[in-house]
Amino acid sequence: DVKVTQSSRYLVKRTGEKVFLECVQDMDHENMFWYRQDPGLGLRLIYFSYDVKMKEKGDIPEGYSVSREKKERFSLILESASTNQTSMYLCASQWGQGEQYFGPGTRLTVT
Amino acid sequence: QKEVEQNSGPLSVPEGAIASLNCTYSDRVSQSFFWYRQYSGKSPELIMSIYSNGDKEDGRFTAQLNKASQYVSLLIRDSQPSDSATYLCAGNSGGSNYKLTFGKGTLLTVNP
Numbered sequence: 001d002v003k004v005t006q007s008s009r010y011l012v013k014r015t016g017e018k019v020f021l022e023c024v025q026d027m028d029h030e031n032m033f034w035y036r037q038d039p040g041l042g043l044r045l046i047y048f049s050y051d052v053k054m055k056e057k058g059d060i061p062e063g064y065s066v067s068r069e070k071k072e073r074f075s076l077i078l079e080s081a082s083t084n085q086t087s088m089y090l091c092a093s094q095w096g097q098g099e100q101y102f103g104p105g106t107r108l109t110v111t
Numbered sequence: 112q113k114e115v116e117q118n119s120g121p122l123s124v125p126e127g128a129i130a131s132l133n134c135t136y137s138d139r140v141s142q143s144f145f146w147y148r149q150y151s152g153k154s155p156e157l158i159m160s161i162y163s164n165g166d167k168e169d170g171r172f173t174a175q176l177n178k179a180s181q182y183v184s185l186l187i188r189d190s191q192p193s194d195s196a197t198y199l200c201a202g203n204s205g206g207s208n209y210k211l212t213f214g215k216g217t218l219l220t221v222n223p
Contacts, residue, residue, distance in 0.1 A: 042215035077130045090154055097209055102154040
């Protein structure tokens, strides 16, 4: 079974803090993704990576950056957290152009 | 812009009935489609993949794809209260596009 883990299930941060969300997959998948999910807006792609050190912007990259130093790990960074970044953050991994498998999610609250 | 459209619901069916969830997509190049189930407060869980026209069955679930009509559906037979969840439809494009476009989901409630 594919296993995707995320560093935290719940996180509370203050406005202006730098926030790191980590995602690890154990299936040697090439592609990894970061989404955020908000009520009424569905899943929105923030960034994705198709190889180590490679990244591409998704639909809503503003205010975020990513890092992929190792194939199994993909990190999402909020440089200076703001209240409008309060959301559920979901990481996914994928082999080729097949199915994406999601981690359990991190519910981030920025106060 | 590529779009995947789903009825937002909620769709309510009695226990034991067939639940029918529908999805249309705008990108004619789309090759692969996926159905995810998402329980409240949880992450999406893959339940079906379909790549070619026709039906694909897996237990109580049947996915149907009609590329000419740009339509994909999910049938759940003998619906159970545990099937109550939001169902997300997603499609990708052929070529080198790894990204999936997700619909906003249909909320299904199965009443005992």
